[in-house]
Amino acid sequence: MAEPTQTATDRPGESPPTTATGRRSRVRWKIFTMLLALVALNYVDRGSISVALPLITKELHISKEATGIALSAFFWSYALMQIPAGWLVDKLKPRIMVAASVTGWGIAQALTAGAASLGSLMSFRLLLGAAEAPIYPAGGKLNANWMTAGERGRGAVLLDGGAPLGAAIGGISISWLIALTGGWRMAFVIAGVATVLIGLLAAWYIRNSPGEHPSANAAEIEYLEAAHRREQAGSPEPSRRVSLLRYAKFRSFWAMCLGWCGFNGVFYGLLTWGPLYLSETKHFNIQAIGYSTLVIYGAGFVGELVGGFLADWWRGTGASPNTVLRTMLGTAGVFVVLALLGVTFVPNAAIAVALLSVVLFFLRWAGVYWSVPSILAGRTNAGVVGGAMNLGGNVAGILSPIVVGLIVGATGSYTGALLFFVGSGVLFTACNLALDYSRRLPV
Numbered sequence: 001m002a003e004p005t006q007t008a009t010d011r012p013g014e015s016p017p018t019t020a021t022g023r024r025s026r027v028r029w030k031i032f033t034m035l036l037a038l039v040a041l042n043y044v045d046r047g048s049i050s051v052a053l054p055l056i057t058k059e060l061h062i063s064k065e066a067t068g069i070a071l072s073a074f075f076w077s078y079a080l081m082q083i084p085a086g087w088l089v090d091k092l093k094p095r096i097m098v099a100a101s102v103t104g105w106g107i108a109q110a111l112t113a114g115a116a117s118l119g120s121l122m123s124f125r126l127l128l129g130a131a132e133a134p135i136y137p138a139g140g141k142l143n144a145n146w147m148t149a150g151e152r153g154r155g156a157v158l159l160d161g162g163a164p165l166g167a168a169i170g171g172i173s174i175s176w177l178i179a180l181t182g183g184w185r186m187a188f189v190i191a192g193v194a195t196v197l198i199g200l201l202a203a204w205y206i207r208n209s210p211g212e213h214p215s216a217n218a219a220e221i222e223y224l225e226a227a228h229r230r231e232q233a234g235s236p237e238p239s240r241r242v243s244l245l246r247y248a249k250f251r252s253f254w255a256m257c258l259g260w261c262g263f264n265g266v267f268y269g270l271l272t273w274g275p276l277y278l279s280e281t282k283h284f285n286i287q288a289i290g291y292s293t294l295v296i297y298g299a300g301f302v303g304e305l306v307g308g309f310l311a312d313w314w315r316g317t318g319a320s321p322n323t324v325l326r327t328m329l330g331t332a333g334v335f336v337v338l339a340l341l342g343v344t345f346v347p348n349a350a351i352a353v354a355l356l357s358v359v360l361f362f363l364r365w366a367g368v369y370w371s372v373p374s375i376l377a378g379r380t381n382a383g384v385v386g387g388a389m390n391l392g393g394n395v396a397g398i399l400s401p402i403v404v405g406l407i408v409g410a411t412g413s414y415t416g417a418l419l420f421f422v423g424s425g426v427l428f429t430a431c432n433l434a435l436d437y438s439r440r441l442p443v
Helices: 028-051 051-061 063-078 082-092 094-112 119-134 137-146 152-160 161-183 184-205 218-234 244-249 251-281 288-315 321-345 348-376 382-411 415-432
Strands: none
Touching: 028 051, 028 063, 028 094, 028 119, 028 137, 028 152, 028 161, 028 218, 028 251, 028 288, 051 119, 051 251, 051 288, 063 082, 063 119, 063 251, 063 382, 082 094, 082 137, 082 382, 094 119, 094 137, 094 184, 094 288, 119 152, 119 218, 137 218, 137 348, 137 382, 152 161, 152 184, 152 348, 161 251, 161 288, 161 348, 244 251, 244 321, 244 382, 251 288, 251 321, 251 348, 251 382, 251 415, 288 321, 321 415, 348 382, 348 415, 382 415
């Protein structure tokens, strides 16, 4: 589909950034629609264990404490590989890393079907985490390469919107596959094979930059290159890769990492333990868990899109990045904390699902965080800075399942676990307000 040449640009009041005549192609939006699908698939595969958890823990005789460790295992390798994956994205380019990541985690997902003990289950989860690590840094790099400054909010939420979308459709699809095949093992095999095939499709279509793509026409290429030149002139970026330690002296770098940590403390905590919480406290069966997950994370997907489009629209009116993002993300954080407090103290099952839907709707406004690495580091170092951000986030991925398992195992209740999520929401909110979204870091 062609896109009409517009007079508006990524900055209000500027002249059009292209001189090429004709209608621009829309390859960048097709690539980010594909990334949306890939990240959705990512979360179908990583979250499938949580949907099947009532069956897996019973079959493998796993305690609550051991369940927390098993759920955490994915994040050990996923977090450990974030910075190396970001470095590889910058060095080897995102197309190669996306293809390798998707096919690799599809193989790991299928192999998980062979788990016969806690140890083998953890081994396959470690493999899955390592394979999935490059997808977000690669997406952040593609956002820097393929989007103008005024489009990166939408690009970021298309990238990150796959998380709630995958969690939503993953719950219903995995529960359906389990019912269809009569067990969780064959469901995992089918999901893994489908992932490998889609990874091959991604390798065929994605390119590192507009000039490399056979379907991008001259108008779209010139539009993007001119926008990037103007962006570079207004805020020069390093011409070479910079050591990550150079960024560590800035408050915004740490606010970005810790804010993403607080976000993931809530999101991964609910993603890993949410199905078991609904099973044990609300007495939902596998099918009911699947439908509830669809509602909760479906609300998150809608919230992600609303947040990204609202951010780009508001910036398009001339508002400063700090006004837009601090207001939006600060407000979102307040709603997340209040709704989590409601879940903690309201016993009704339907109201709990509704409040969790509110949590996910506002929490997923944080999808615009994936535009922050390119804001702070520019296109040259967006991969490694995005990897550092995701490392910070996945510290929460490591800790949340273990902490929740210990709390539930010790108290026999999910109240303390929900209050832990409230604390994560407070951290998320505070860092959103501390981050400076307006300038590139002067490394």
